[in-house]
Amino acid sequence: MDGTRSAAPINLENVRKQYPDGTVAVEGLSMDLAAGETTVLIGPSGCGKSTVLRMINRLIEPSGGTIRIDGTDVGRQDAAKLRRSIGYVIQNVGLFPHQTIRANVGTVPRLVGWPKARIRERTDELLSLVSLDPDRYGDRYPHELSGGQRQRVGVARALAADPVVLLMDEPFSAVDPIVRTRLQDEFRRLQETVRKTVVLVTHDIDEAVRLGDRIAVLSEHGRLQQFAPPAELLATPANDFVREFVGGDRGIKLLAVTPIPHDRLRPADDGTLAPFVAADATLQEALAVMLREGSNRVVVSSNGAPSRVLTVDDIVTELAASRPAPSVEKEG
Numbered sequence: 001m002d003g004t005r006s007a008a009p010i011n012l013e014n015v016r017k018q019y020p021d022g023t024v025a026v027e028g029l030s031m032d033l034a035a036g037e038t039t040v041l042i043g044p045s046g047c048g049k050s051t052v053l054r055m056i057n058r059l060i061e062p063s064g065g066t067i068r069i070d071g072t073d074v075g076r077q078d079a080a081k082l083r084r085s086i087g088y089v090i091q092n093v094g095l096f097p098h099q100t101i102r103a104n105v106g107t108v109p110r111l112v113g114w115p116k117a118r119i120r121e122r123t124d125e126l127l128s129l130v131s132l133d134p135d136r137y138g139d140r141y142p143h144e145l146s147g148g149q150r151q152r153v154g155v156a157r158a159l160a161a162d163p164v165v166l167l168m169d170e171p172f173s174a175v176d177p178i179v180r181t182r183l184q185d186e187f188r189r190l191q192e193t194v195r196k197t198v199v200l201v202t203h204d205i206d207e208a209v210r211l212g213d214r215i216a217v218l219s220e221h222g223r224l225q226q227f228a229p230p231a232e233l234l235a236t237p238a239n240d241f242v243r244e245f246v247g248g249d250r251g252i253k254l255l256a257v258t259p260i261p262h263d264r265l266r267p268a269d270d271g272t273l274a275p276f277v278a279a280d281a282t283l284q285e286a287l288a289v290m291l292r293e294g295s296n297r298v299v300v301s302s303n304g305a306p307s308r309v310l311t312v313d314d315i316v317t318e319l320a321a322s323r324p325a326p327s328v329e330k331e332g
């Protein structure tokens, strides 16, 4: 990690954690996390998700195996320095209550000795990036913000010193469902801009599907059951454990991550009367429009090119066709 890259790959090799009381939380986990991608760790309570996350920034030391960031063994680095190069967001944020929002966001840049003007510039830039007006909120204290706003500050603080890795442990679970969805949408937009290597822990499959470039499903003792992009996980669960975990409505979830198959649609004739959907809509969004408008078809608008028609039958066909081979399959 030379500080010049904005994101770095993470490699876990046969990582193991046994706590002093004998509990084996993680038993030989190996996986490669691509730079600039969001990897979601999901699995039942107690399967070792948080333990994995906290071994990456060495809040917990592994009992065996190797964790590398950008090829460098984290165990060989100075722990404090390592932690400053890794953003960490937790549920309920843990903001310093007696410091202003700006001071909270500027914590790591201050620690690493940035000049005051640069810290101010960076904190204001980040507050804007997480949709908080710095002039309005910068001088407030954490208790003067809503839960969702505090969570945004937590994300801004984690990104402040431009870390190569961002670890997020149930970052959006302490807020109500509406705020949560909004924060998830904001996070997606933010990640498109900053493109960090994000490792996010959740127990919510819908959140995993919405946010993950790849999802790692873990079972007890941190056993990797499947590691795949959301569409693949939903279309072809590797085994019964994953199938049960993603739920009986995985077909509906799959709609949410499947784009409209433009090439396979019929052109609309001039007389086609149906509601419009945007070209970049998902099948779920298209279906929602059909249900709302009481129509069995929609016209897909397409920047200049001739419009096409998407029908309910097309959606059924598309779902039936999405059966890619699983990329990692392990016995349950």
Ligand SMILES: Nc1ncnc2c1ncn2[C@@H]1O[C@H](COP(=O)(O)OP(=O)(O)OP(=O)(O)O)[C@@H](O)[C@H]1O
Binding pocket: 019, 020, 021, 023, 024, 025, 043, 044, 045, 046, 047, 048, 049, 050, 051, 052, 203
């Ligand atoms: N400090 C500790 N000492 C002993 N056992 C621990 C310690 N921390 C966690 N454990 C145990 O290790 C296992 C994995 O815990 P961990 O918190 O990593 O799971 P998790 O998947 O993040 O769970 P949750 O979804 O409930 O937060 C659990 O059995 C837990 O009880």
